Amino acid sequence: MSEMDEAIQEFLIESDENLSQVEQDLLELETHPDGSDILANIFRAVHTVKGTCSFLGYSKLESLAHTGETLLSLLRDGDITLTPAIASALLKMVDAIRQMLTCIQETTVDGEEEYGELKALLTELQKGDVAPSSQSDAASSDQVSEAPVDADQTTAEGEQVVNEEPSADEVALSVSPTAVAPVEHASNAAVVEEKKEKAAPSGDGKSQSAVDANIRVDVGLLDKLMNMVGELVLTRNQILQSPMILDDAALQTSSQRLSLITSELQEGIMKTRMQPIGNIFGKFPRVVRDLSMNCGKQIRVEMEGKETELDKTLIEAIKDPLTHLVRNSVDHGIETPDVRQSNGKSSEGILLLRAYHEGGQVNIEITDDGGGINTQRVAETGVKRGVVTQDQIAKMSERELLNLIFMPGFSTAEKVTNVSGRGVGMDVVRTNIEKIGGTIDIQAHLGKGTTFKLKVPLTLAIIPALIITTGHERFAIPQVSLLELVRLEGEQIKKFIDTVHGASVCRLRGTLLPLLHLGQIVGLDVKESGSKNPETMESPADASDAEAVENVVNIVVLQADGQRFGLVVDEINDTEEIVVKPLSKQLKGVPVFAGATIMGDGRVALILDVLGLTNRAGMTIQHTENSRIDQLEKGFDGIGSRDTLLIVKVGETGQLAIPLTMVARLEEIKMAALEKACGKEVIQYRGEILPIIQLCDVLSYQGTPDADSGDALQMVVISHGQRRIGLVVDRIVDIVDEHLQAKQGSTKPGILCSAVIQGHVTDVLDVQQLILDYAVLPAEESVEAFIEDPVGEFVGV
Amino acid sequence: MNELKQYCTFLLDGLFFGVDVLGVQEVIKFQPMTQVPLASRVVSGLINLRGQIVTAIDLRRRLELDDRDQDSPPMNVVVQTDDGPVSLLVDDIGDVLEVSDDTLEPPPPTMKGIARELITGVHKLDEGLLLILDMSKVVQVPQLKEV
Structure with a gap:
């Protein structure tokens, strides 16, 4: 009995795979009817499905x-040729x-x-x-149904036939439409077999090895392996941190x-779970096909990076x-054919699904060439639904308006359809x-289309994290x-940190960043915990009272749920790959x-839940806050009043x-x-x-200040887009955060202006000019795109 | 005729307790612990048990007894629960005792408070009374209230 169960189980799995394949093939067939x-x-x-289920006795199936x-x-x-009606019936x-x-x-049992x-x-x-109406349905169905069976019986013969009569195929095909039924089907049977056999030498080699080279593994077993590897990684880390290793060369090796080996094993096990x-993308053509038929739209699905x-x-x-x-x-995105045509687009909409790896993360983009998102309407709806107020709208940037659609209880659809538009969903x-440590972003161009961009980590079990210390306890913060x-330090604390009505804020590049004190949130008052377990840490008791005693404040700037905040911690330790274990x-x-x-x-160290922290601290999403964040971003682009500058020494005085x-x-x-290319140093x-x-x-x-610096050169690598250049300087001095005021314009090419920075007259490098003059432009990038860039405005205050 | 049952015994604030030995995974000496801020005070912290993270429950606090001396480190009695191992912090570990169930009596009705819920019975032994704990209830930590 159990053997039978196993057979059924196998049949179910196999059939499911087969059906998925059939579904995809059918959809492909619709676009390439000649395949x-x-x-x-x-x-x-x-x-195959039919054969197996008859063997197992599922007669209805x-x-x-x-x-x-x-x-x-x-x-x-x-x-007969494939029509949409036939395709629909087959899908059904x-x-x-x-x-x-x-x-x-x-x-x-196979049901009633x-x-x-x-x-x-x-x-x-x-x-x-x-x-071919001359054939009666009954006859044809009967005969064809027998055909495969016949073919199975005559496998050996079939092969011979094929070898001896290579043209049997053509003969059979040319005859089939008109031939008398019995003859035709007899030859058809041969053709079936022949096709199989023909496919065999080339296809069989692949499928055979594919079957042999793959085994099914229980996911539970993989999970267990993954856990064990995780523990191995931890043990490895412990060994590597042991001081004994340094003393013994053999042990070191x-x-x-x-x-x-551990790293490779970890990688290998991770791969088995990849x-x-x-697997998901494959389901979408069907979803889109059915939906678009419902909505009376024509949509083509394109996919890139399916193998990611x-x-x-x-x-x-x-x-x-x-x-979703x-x-x-x-x-909502793609318009109906007539709307599209009146907007000068082809009546067929395109939905592009794209996936690719980038920086240890997987990016997934869903792009449609539909109507985009009307931010005006988003704003109106937002106000109507009470998600935001009119005042807030006025202050919001385009991007913030777009992000409103992720707010709970929001939907711009004028009518609620059974497809979407109930106002739950996007949030x-x-x-x-975000639960899986990913992010979602939206870009929309009115009339041109919308792109949703998702970033998700490769795996959940092992994540990079920043380790920090507060109140003598270490905590891990996921790096996402x-x-x-x-x-x-010192004076800066007074200068940058203010208290507004009991809430501390930090002035970061000219904008206010709300601050949370980790010690206060988790109730790890330094003094108290210090007296509780004095043996846990060797650092002096006052080392971490960031606010009063110490004159250093460490702020970890975090982002959760679209808002930024600074988390004040006692110490920032290191980044480490950690294995996430659930709490009991x-x-x-x-x-x-x-x-x-x-x-x-x-x-053991606890992993902080950044979202939970903000909730705990009672931070609520405020759009005024968000607009400050936007300004913060702008600050990066160079129009903020404060700029971070790298100060270098060049020559004797420069x-x-x-x-x-x-x-x-x-x-x-x-x-x-240093080498030469085209007479230039590279x-x-x-x-x-x-x-x-x-x-x-x-x-x-x-001149050069210290000619005896040996053969080492200090190089600053400047990058812009794909262009890079290396600037050889004599000494790297400092990084400063300065309010730049151009004191004097410059006549020298390559210098934008001169200013007083930290008491020295400093020339501000015209990086844009340098790159234009020296960097090799990749052929595919146009110069205009480069010139449009706001870099030139950097000190244009 | 009398059924014999084995108990893992330990001391808490001078009282003699026992839990079914079959539920006990191991007994280990005090381990360095990581505090969990904001958690119930019954939870002393997390320990690393050979790569597994185990929550340690202070049985004194669970039974609402006085806190133990700072100087005497507790022992860990690691018990198995449906949700994985949990460590119970006790003052000192005793022997595994085999007792017959005819010495068992229900807890005295005069017993009050949390002990009434957690103690299922009392064995009258020559050396004193052995209080039997209901393990499944002990590891259920009351949800903390918002501070």
């Missing part, structure tokens, strides 16, 4: 599959088979439903629009090996949000994406929510922790300022690394050729 290979695939898949197969065989032989058949499979899974109507429809369609995003892989749990987690976004694009989409770290039931009620992890020294936003890296290079840098500018020569400063 005979595809038809053969579909036929084979349905035939068999009879339905059989009817469909009959229709398919006619299609494949070219007796797939659904019906699925239903029966579900029924089998639950009750072990006979699907008589569907079968009748399938039979009706067999008549097709070509005219083997621990390095251990480290390497699945291509195509991410963790299985994440695949599951983003399935619903993605489906796709439905949304079909329902749920965002919550779900981290924006930047700010350290204020006893701690479920604690809102500010997302889990726990084991650190390299074996101690002091230069370079906007830090343009600086990619600071490097030390060997004189010997070095090989990260696999590309980097043009080098000796600032001292180019800007004709006098």
Whole structure:
């Protein structure tokens, strides 16, 4: 009995895969109606389902599959051609088979439903629009149904036939439309077999090895392996941090090996859990097809990067949000054909699904070329629904207005359809994406289309995190929510931190950043916890009273739910890869922790839930706050009053300022690394050729201050878009946050102006000019795009 | 005829307690602990048990007894629950005792407070009374109230 159960289980899994394939193939067939290979695939898949279920005794299922197969065989032989009606019927058949499979899974029988109507429809369609009407339905269906069976029996012969008569195929095909039924079907049987056999040498090699090279593994087992690897990583970290390693060379070697093997093992196990995003994408053409038919729209789905892989749990987690976004694009985004035409677009809308890896994350974009989003209407609806007030609207930027659609209780759809528009959804989409540590962004151009951009991590189990200390306890902050770290010392504290009605704020580049004190939020008052467990930390008791005693304030700037805030912590330690472990039931009620992890020294550290922190601190989403954030962003672009500058020494007297936003890296290079290309100095840098500018020569400063600096050169790598150049300077001095006032214009090319910075007259480098003059422009980028860039305004205050 | 049952015994504030030995995974000495701020005060913290993170419950606080001395580190009795292991902090560990259930009596009706919920019975032994704890109830930490 159990063997039988196993067989059924296997049948269910296999059939499910087969059906998914059939569904995708059918949709593809609609766009490429001449794909005979595809038809053969579909036929084979349905035939397999039919064969297995007859063996297992599911007669109803068999009879339905059989009817469909009959229709398919006619299609494949070219007796009839595929029409949308046929495709719809076949898709319905797939659904019906699925239903029966579900029924089998639950009750072990294939249900009561006979699907008589569907079968009748399938039979009706067999008549097709070509005219093989001379064949009676009954006859053809009977004979064709036998055909595969015959073929199976005559496998050995079939092969011979093929070998001896290579033209049998053509003969059979040319004869089939007109031939008398019995003869025709006999030859058809041969053709079926022949096609199979033909496919065999090329296709079989692949499929054979594919079957042999793959095994099904229980997800539970993989999860267990993943956990164990996680623990191995922790143990490895503990060993690597042990001081004993340094004393013993042999131990050092083997621990390095251990480290390497562990990393590879971790990577390997992670890979086993990776699945291509195509698994989700594959479902969308069907969703879109059905929906667009409902809405009377014409939509073509295009997909890029189907093979992009991410963790299985994440695949599951983003399935619903993605489906929602796709439905949304079909329902609200893309217009009806007549509207599109009157707007000068082709009547067929395009929905582009795109996935790609970027910076250790997976980016997923859903783009439609529909009507975009009317921010005016968004604003009006927002006010109408009471999500925002008129005053707030007036202050909001375009981007903030767009982001209103993620607010709970918001929907711009004029009529609620069964597809979308109930005003729940977009906020749920965002919550779900953020739950897995992802972000969602929206770009819309009125009349041109909308793009939703999702960023999700590759995996959930192991994440990079920043480790911080507060009240002698370490905490981990997931790096996804981290924006930047700010350290204020001595006088700066008074200058930058203010208290507004009991709430502390920090002036960060001219805007106010709300501050939360981690120690206060989690109730770890430093003194109290210090007396409670004096043995836990070796640091002096006053080391962390950030506000009063110490004259250093460390601020971790975080972003959660669209708002930024600064978290004041005692110490910022390091970034580390941590293994996330859930908290036990006893701690479920604690809102500010997302889990726990084991650190390299074996101690447990809690992982902060950034969203929970803001809730705990009673921060509410305020749009006035958000507009400040927007200003903060603008500050980065260079029109803010304060700018961060890298100060370098060039020559004997020259002091230069370079906007830090343009600086990619600071490097030390060997004189010997300098080479020449086209008569100009270059070095090989990260696999590309980097043009080098000796600032001292180019800007004709006098002499070099320390000629005996050996053969090491200080280089500032400037990057803009894809262009990079290396500036050779004599010394890197400092990074300052200065309010720039151009004291004196400049006549020297390459210098924008001169200003007093930290008591020195400093020339501000005209980076844009330098890049234009020296950087090699990649061919595909136009110069105009570059000139439009606001870099030139950097000091244009 | 009398059924024998084994109990893992330990001391708490001078009282002698026992839990079913089959539910006990292991007994380990005091481990460095990570406090969980904002959690119920019954939860002492988290310990690293060979790569597994285990919540430690201070049984003295759970039973509403006085806090123990700072100087005497508690022992961990790790018990298995439906949601994985949980560590119970006790003053000192005793022997595993095999007792017959004819010495068992229900808890005295005069017993009050939380102990009434958590203690299921009392064994009259020669060396004193052995209080039997209901493990499934002990590991249920009351949800903390908002501060």
